[in-house]
Amino acid sequence: MTRIEPYRSFTVEEKGSLSVQRSLSLVAAKAPAQCQLKPVALRVEALRKSYGTNEAVADVSFDVRKGEIFGLLGPNGAGKTTVMSILATAHRPSGGDAVLFGHSLRQEPRVVRQMIGLAPQEIALYPMLSAAENLRFFGHVYGVKGAELENRIDELLHFVGLKERGNDYVATFSGGMRRRLNLAVALVHRPMLILLDEPTTGVDPQSREHILEIVRRLRQAGCAILYTTHYLEEAEHLCDRLGILNHGKLLAVGSLDGLLADLEYAEIIEMRGLPSGADLTPVRAADGVCRIESNRGVVRLFVRSAADLLGPLQRLVNRSGRNIKLEIASLRLEDLFLRLTGKELRD
């Protein structure tokens, strides 16, 4: 996938007191169409989970395709980990089902368990075993044995960049190394669906990039990946499609471009320096202004097309007699997430 730095700002106009900064979004479009051609690996159907009166997962349906990274996003307590643990067969759903390559989670939990690899949010490793011993232990749990297991251990240590540390105790590993081994353990039995619950939380940027590269290679190899994260950049740049969960309900599913296109506005104009109580009538009355936010001298206009607003904005600025700074930005996932859930992705 080609990618150019997401934002570049430059001044396009500096006339009188008006300076306009245009932020261009140059992220290459993802390929949702390609994803749609891939076969469905996992189909989640009206999944529900209640804890007493708390509906942690409420009628959630989506699918994940082979060779796709599906990002499940949501604020704290939205139900992401609950979905993951139901799929990993650790919890039984209160209702609904999930079908993995034709096998029902409810009716064939053992078959499904064997086809799924979970890298849990809380690292699940034995610190007083070496990396290779951890892989050997979990390999046995999944019924992988003998030469096949030894070859797999070798392959996985190499795959996650821990070949040199294979015989060292996990207790001596950095956070990033543990995360990578946690991921390797999830892969020991060659699962077809990989569940990654915040796999980069708490690791340094270098280890994080390493983990993201591993995930991309798994996608390349045709694995279906369900991924949760609180990092915007990962959701935007790594995931092929996204599902946004809040209070157990799935609010939206689609590619980032598709979800953004569904919003009634496409750009945000931010103005700084207007006097308090400035008359916003000219912009308010203009076509394509969907929403106006003001906060301590900053006014944000959510618009269909910022270019259509330049006339009214110029008049507003001229009347104010002040140096007004304008910035125009394309909508990002952050804006969509805030709009849908009322919360920031990272809180």
Ligand code: ATP
């Ligand atoms: P986070 O981003 O903080 O990891 P999450 O989206 O993964 O949050 P879950 O951990 O799935 O959210 O929790 C969803 C809801 O279910 C929360 O209200 C939580 O308190 C509740 N919950 C989760 N596990 C249990 C449990 N074992 N018993 C009772 N309630 C639970």
